[in-house]
Amino acid sequence: MTKKTMNVSVHHITRVEGHGNIVVDIDEGTIKTVQWQVPEAPRFFEAMVVGRNYTEIASITSRICGICSIGHTFASLKATEAAMGIRISETTRILRELLLHGETLQSHLLHICYLAVPDFVKAPSVIPLIKTHREVVLLVTKLHRLANEMCDIIGGRTTHPIRARIGAFSMNPSQKQLEELRKRLTEAVSDMKALADFVVSISDALPSFRRETEYLALTCDSEYAFYDGEIMTTDIEKPIPVNDYREVVNEFVVPQSTAKYGKFNRGSFMVGALARYNNNYRQLSPMALEVGKKLGLDGKNDNPFMNTIAQLVECVFAAERSITLVNRLIENPQAREKPEITIKEGQGVGAVEVPRGILFHDYTYDNKGILRKANCVIPTNLNHNNIQLDMEKVVPEYMERGKEELQFILEMLVRAYDPCISCSTHYLNIRFKE
Numbered sequence: 267m268t269k270k271t272m273n274v275s276v277h278h279i280t281r282v283e284g285h286g287n288i289v290v291d292i293d294e295g296t297i298k299t300v301q302w303q304v305p306e307a308p309r310f311f312e313a314m315v316v317g318r319n320y321t322e323i324a325s326i327t328s329r330i331c332g333i334c335s336i337g338h339t340f341a342s343l344k345a346t347e348a349a350m351g352i353r354i355s356e357t358t359r360i361l362r363e364l365l366l367h368g369e370t371l372q373s374h375l376l377h378i379c380y381l382a383v384p385d386f387v388k389a390p391s392v393i394p395l396i397k398t399h400r401e402v403v404l405l406v407t408k409l410h411r412l413a414n415e416m417c418d419i420i421g422g423r424t425t426h427p428i429r430a431r432i433g434a435f436s437m438n439p440s441q442k443q444l445e446e447l448r449k450r451l452t453e454a455v456s457d458m459k460a461l462a463d464f465v466v467s468i469s470d471a472l473p474s475f476r477r478e479t480e481y482l483a484l485t486c487d488s489e490y491a492f493y494d495g496e497i498m499t500t501d502i503e504k505p506i507p508v509n510d511y512r513e514v515v516n517e518f519v520v521p522q523s524t525a526k527y528g529k530f531n532r533g534s535f536m537v538g539a540l541a542r543y544n545n546n547y548r549q550l551s552p553m554a555l556e557v558g559k560k561l562g563l564d565g566k567n568d569n570p571f572m573n574t575i576a577q578l579v580e581c582v583f584a585a586e587r588s589i590t591l592v593n594r595l596i597e598n599p600q601a602r603e604k605p606e607i608t609i610k611e612g613q614g615v616g617a618v619e620v621p622r623g624i625l626f627h628d629y630t631y632d633n634k635g636i637l638r639k640a641n642c643v644i645p646t647n648l649n650h651n652n653i654q655l656d657m658e659k660v661v662p663e664y665m666e667r668g669k670e671e672l673q674f675i676l677e678m679l680v681r682a683y684d685p686c687i688s689c690s691t692h693y694l695n696i697r698f699k700e
Contacts, residue, residue, distance in 0.1 A: 284306050311326070368421070458581055481541035515643050570683065573684065
């Protein structure tokens with residue numbers, strides 16, 4: 267056992283969204299401090315929407331995140347629709363799921379290839395890979411462009427969709443656009459298999475670290491859940507309705523963080539691609555399962571570094587599932603819908619799976635359609651406590667390897683969670699005194 271004194275202080279870890287710090291103090295072989303710190307300022311989005319008309323809420327809360335803006339839009343629309351008893355058509359349901367898969371592809375490809383893969387090859391960023399792995403970078407750029415244009419075609423914008431409205435879409439894609447999209451998605455499935463082969467070739471760089479924890483995600487009897495479902499964890503037998511989300515997320519605060527944390531049956535839980543995989547992998551498409559097996563995911567997995575691999579599996583699933591959804595739209599073309607909405611007083615919860623995990627919006631309206639109360643629970647918040655406990659297990663396992671390798675593995679661990687830190691920094695109730 268080493269008797270070294272070692273201090274790791276990473277002030278604002280790179281290649282993540284937002285600001286997070288890593289602090290480790292080891293005094294003559296005794297671990298004194300291990301902390302995952304979030305210093306981001308609160309953003310007050312819940313307060314920002316109070317007093318607003320129901321038609322304005324989704325376009326405001328969409329701005330909570332520039333990466334998961336589509337997921338925030340749908341959690342918001344679902345919460346308003348639940349509060350007022352508004353039902354959507356099958357066409358709108360398909361368009362929403364399709365747009366959500368576009369966002370999943372956008373975000374997962376960005377994280378896997380631009381943020382995480384540099385760790386696999388020990389490069390400081392994706393830029394050196396342009397010289398060493400040019401064909402792979404060009405392949406990823408092509409796939410990422412498809413994801414962006416898919417969101418443009420369905421939602422009217424790459425981010426912050428303008429066509430997704432309460433009860434319907436303001437404009438549907440044309441048959442010509444859908445047929446072109448189907449052709450490109452079919453090509454993308456082959457491209458993703460090539461990307462998977464590349465990741466297999468460098469996957470020896472993935473640490474074999476394990477820590478058993480609780481995994482939390484939406485689950486649905488009919489499909490691998492992204493848009494619909496109830497709350498499920500690997501520690502329970504029966505799913506929990508989304509309306510009871512507060513009993514599951516149990517938010518709390520800690521001194522070193524401005525973001526809320528969460529826990530349920532254990533000291534922490536994990537959300538995101540690996541949590542979805544661990545709860546629902548039997549519902550993946552055959553090709554996605556095959557790619558997962560090739561990459562080392564073959565049943566429930568307790569290695570948080572495999573979250574990146576689960577994201578790649580979900581990319582294959584998202585492309586295949588999108589082809590199925592596009593086919594349904596082509597076979598049953600529908601004119602633009604004009605839903606009749608009756609404003610009602612009420613409270614509703616909307617939940618969807620966004621790239622970083624399960625997302626909840628909870629709204630309460632008065633009888634004039636004015637929002638009186640809002641609560642948004644963002645997935646990166648829910649992962650902070652799991653990151654902290656993972657770090658506490660990583661440090662004693664890796665401290666013998668020296669400061670440089672310990673710091674590298676801790677940074678790689680945080681990046682594996684794909685955190686969106688500034689999106690997550692919702693905090694305590696604040697009361698200003700006159």
